Amino acid sequence: MPPKSSLSMSWMLQYLRPVKGRMALLLLLLLATTALQLVNPLIVQRFIDRANESGALSGLLTLAGLYLAIAVLIQLFTISVVYLGNDVSWRATNRIRGGLLKHALRLDMKFHNVKTPGEMIERIDGDVTHMSNFFALFIAKIVGSFVLLAGILVYMFFYDWPIAAVMTAFTVASICVMYAIRDMGVNASQAERQASAALFGLIEERIAGIEDVQANGGVPRLMNRYHRAMRKVFLTGRRAWMLRVMPWNVTVVLFTVAVTAVLLLSVRQYLNGHITLGTLFLFFQYTQMLNEPIEQLGDQMQEFQKAKSGMRRTRELLSLRSEIKEGQEEWLPEGPLSVSFEGVSFGYNEDHRVLHDVSFELKPGERLGLVGRTGSGKSSISRLLLRLYNSDRGVIRIGGTDIRNLSLPALYRRVGMVTQDVQLFDGTLRDNLTLFNPNLTDEEILRTTEQLGLRSWIDAMPAGLDSRLSSGGSSLSAGEAQLFALTRVFLTKPSLIILDEPSSRLDAATEAALQTAVDQLLAQCTGIVIAHRLSTLDNVDKIMVLRQGRIAEFGSREALASDPTSEYGRLLITNREEELA
Incomplete structure (x- = not known):
């Protein structure tokens, strides 16, 4: 039997196939943005070195203009990525919502008798909404982050392998930690979604019976139940959030150590005359840039945990089967029926x-x-x-x-x-x-x-x-x-x-x-x-x-x-x- 993770991935891909063209364009835009992000620090390095050497003003203006042009392109590509990512997200998740609603409507009354409309709304819309960011940019950002990481590290190995080794160690350690604790918050996120569904069910049920609630003095009791349900949402949500941000907390500590080590090595080489001031800035800038894809991986890991809890609940609903088994006959005699x-x-x-x-x-x-x-x-x-x-x-x-x-x-x-x-x-x-x-x-x-x-x-x-x-x-x-x-x-x-x-x-x-x-x-x-x-x-x-x-x-x-x-x-x-x- 294939592992659950592969089942989740194959289940997810079936909803992304209809938007594969948009996904391909999204990846191309991310790769172009990544390439431009790698180029701009090199332009700044040359600008600093030429300015330090009292270079010609025209050359400095050319570099400054090129830097600004690339910065504008990066912003335009970023806007396009966000727009296209959300477009992919809503197209994919709306297909899930439609499939869930159709499946729920086909389930028998035994199922619907124990599910309130409020809970079903949360199952069909709320759980899927928590998957939207995952569908929007997860694959694209993961690929883009790894391309940016690879580009920075390869480039740094050509410049200075000791510094590159420190940056590589930080990258590998961060990725390994995130992978090891990738599912830490999934169960807690699932409990958070269940608590939220119960709250929506309570609200829907009481609003539907508002006449009885008011006429029989049930408002104080209702508010007491609401506060208890809301407290459960808060407690489960807080626990889920704390577990989901654990990968990010670990990477912050590792990044602090990595930046300190890179700065010490870079300053030492600059003082010894082995590198220029522009190269010192380049090392620092690339170290800062190295943290961005790591943070993105951490953010996407949080989205993955929220999405996976939604996937579990969604697939749990889709796995339910109606006890009403449909026959194949289509014909009945004309006129009134016996x-x-x-x-x-x-x-x-x-x-x-x-x-x-x-x-x-x-x-x-x-x-x-x-x-x-x-x-x-x-x-x-x-x-x-x-x-x-x-x-x-x-x-x-x-x-x-x-x-x-x-x-x-x-x-x-x-x-x-x-x-x-x-x-x-x-x-x-x-x-x-x-x-x-x-x-x-x-x-x-x-x-x-x-x-x-x-x-x-x-x-x-x-x-x-x-x-x-x-x-x-x-x-x-x-x-x-x-x-x-x-x-x-x-x-x-x-x-x-x-x-x-x-x-x-x-x-x-x-x-x-x-x-x-x-x-x-x-x-x-x-x-x-x-x-x-x-x-x-x-x-x-x-x-x-x-x-x-x-x-x-x-x-x-x-x-x-x-x-x-x-x-x-x-x-x-x-x-x-x-x-x-």
């Missing part, structure tokens, strides 16, 4: 089973009303039909096909669902109704909204379908948001529709208008309606009463409604008594 459950059992965890040996069948075009107390398993049936979870045992068929054999796109093209929690996005009314599907025409949208009683509200908007909604739907009432969700599903023309409490957020008048439209639309497909309001189920064909995850009753609605001893019959009687009370 539904059958055959001995289906299911639980969200091993210790608590929600459904027990559930079996029933719906013919194409039939409508089923699901009734039961909270926690009886009604919503679990809808989630299993959409393969948001896998059943623990049994077979679920749609259109006669085991849903495990269907591809997910084939399933979602034919099955639609309206949940109790309506998600609205920052965009136009059209985008929210079509979920950004450009193939749906305005005529189709308006016709469907008219059936659902939403047309008049859209016509009253200043820009019609082009009017913008704010994220979260704060500009809509609860009833309007529910109608939006219904319209969104019906526009897809599904063959099986699941309505989870479709009238839970509607007033009586709106519910009555909605029921007429729903009846018209359900005439073209099979329907499953989950409801607490029994009036919602007046036009269904069959009723299933669930109790503690088991079918307590299943049969024709008319037969059960006319039988006062049935579960459904007793619920209707109780409901009428409550309305009269």
Whole structure:
């Protein structure tokens, strides 16, 4: 098995391949900058020696002009390197962000149920941002630093090998130390990222529940939890930083020793007349320049440690696999689809089973009303039909096909669902109704909204379908948001529709208008309606009463409604008594 470092490098290179042309240009610019950096001290050496020898003014001005021209070129190349490096960084890291988001969206609900949106934002964006500097300049700066080091040392060996030997010893010692402790701060940086993700998760969770927090006096407790989480971020961040800067601290000590030794040797040779004043400056300047690539290597080693912690967490997320295994079948019969459950059992965890040996069948075009107390398993049936979870045992068929054999796109093209929690996005009314599907025409949208009683509200908007909604739907009432969700599903023309409490957020008048439209639309497909309001189920064909995850009753609605001893019959009687009370 290859070492982890090689795996990290190969994983990183796959995101750099699409920008390899820019990387090559970046390396060329760095090499050109390095060459110019080596030339300028030589110009200063000649300038000092000529000035010391009372050389011609024209020659000194020429050298000064050449020095300034090269200095300007170095600055221009440096700006280009920074710009190109950031361009490479964002192109590469945006590919990672896109890949992470796509992968996370494909993971099953068991994963998303234990991850807060705040934590996922930090995993997808925060971890990757810490890798951006690494992607931007790590390879280029490492290559440029080694080229600059090699150029200085080779040149110095031609001038004075004892001084060159001191500089080489400093360089080798610094690189060896940095390599030996290159991973010292990785684990601590990983802990820092985890603490930061937990903090973001806490903030997101509490802001989402701000009404409950304020109404129940939870602000002091929330602030206490925030301070504890922030303290953990601070402590883990401080420890990670201290470990990451360790290579730099060591190189500072080594550089101090190297500079002292070089200066002592250079001054001694100058006093003995072996070198000129300009050469003395050249030795000092090259020693100073020698520290720059060493510092860059130290900085990049810190970036490497931060990036490696982000890489570990990113690859950890990418290594997760959904328990939902996609099938290969794409075909389902035209028109309304049949539904059958055959001995289906299911639980969200091993210790608590929600459904027990559930079996029933719906013919194409039939409508089923699901009734039961909270926690009886009604919503679990809808989630299993959409393969948001896998059943623990049994077979679920749609259109006669085991849903495990269907591809997910084939399933979602034919099955639609309206949940109790309506998600609205920052965009136009059209985008929210079509979920950004450009193939749906305005005529189709308006016709469907008219059936659902939403047309008049859209016509009253200043820009019609082009009017913008704010994220979260704060500009809509609860009833309007529910109608939006219904319209969104019906526009897809599904063959099986699941309505989870479709009238839970509607007033009586709106519910009555909605029921007429729903009846018209359900005439073209099979329907499953989950409801607490029994009036919602007046036009269904069959009723299933669930109790503690088991079918307590299943049969024709008319037969059960006319039988006062049935579960459904007793619920209707109780409901009428409550309305009269």
